[in-house]
Amino acid sequence: MPTNFQWKASSISGNKKPENDDAWLIFSAGMNGSSTLPPSGKFTNENKDIIFAVSDGMGGGNAGHLASNLILSNLSNIIPSTFKAAAQGFRPDYLEQLEIAIEKTHIAINNAGKSNPKHKGMGATLTLAWFTPENLYLAHVGDSRFYLHRNGKTAQLSEDHSFIWKKLHRQEISEYQYRNHPRKAALYQAIGGAHRTVKPQIAAIPYQQGDQFIICSDGIIDGVWEKHIHAAFLNNHSTPESIHNNLIARAIENDGSDDTTLIALSIT
Secondary structure, eight states, X not given: OOOEEEEEEEEXXXXXXXXXXXXXXXXXXXTTEEEEOOSXXXXXXXXXXXXXXXXXXXXXXXXXXXXXXXXXXXXXXXXXXXXXXXXXXXXXXXXXXXHHHHHHHHHHHHHXXXXXXXXXXOEEOEEEEEEOSSOEEEEEESSOEEEEEXXXXXXXXXXXXXXXXHHHHTTSSOHHHHHTOTTTTOOSOOXXXXXXXXXXXXXXEOOOTTOEEEEEOHHHHHHOOHHHHHHHHHHTTTOHHHHHHHHHHHHHHHTOSSOXXXXXXEEO
């Protein structure tokens, strides 16, 4: 049966930064290629898949901005090739295809960094959710985040690629200690960043009617606590727009120094 999606997305520059290094992208993909979708809307995946992605760039000058946008542009070109393979009679493995796509993008970002001394070391995070009729496929690198709210419970499905987050996840430190740790933004995985290799978190996750999700950059996490994310799902009548507006406003009011990017979406 076709699934109905509804979403709301935006990105706001940090108040201490000259340029927004975050980027987001929503697009549909099928046999006839990909189509970019607007910041808010509705979609039924009867004939095409839908993909949501957030990337947070890093690097001096405008390198972070270039990296995040280049990553999303590359992926929107690479992912439709999966459907071309299917049209030729192959049965593509979505998890394998995502690993290949990220590896290609990783190489492209590193090459772009090498080609211009001003962009040396450019890189970015990526959190991407690819909804097919059968499954949600998650591809994640870095510390942007992906949350699921289902049956009154909220869970972070992505894993921050930082050693300090691992300590938080193992309950060795509190959320307060994590938020104030000077090394919490130090990542051991990124796309590009002059890293020789990239090892993304790749997962297949069943989804169902009534599921709600957010994909966000760390600008959201800097301004809200886990309890605020859970409360936004519970208190805003299940609409992506109200969840989005609540979390964006709270994050910017409480911090706002970093770029703040959020996609809220629901399945009906």
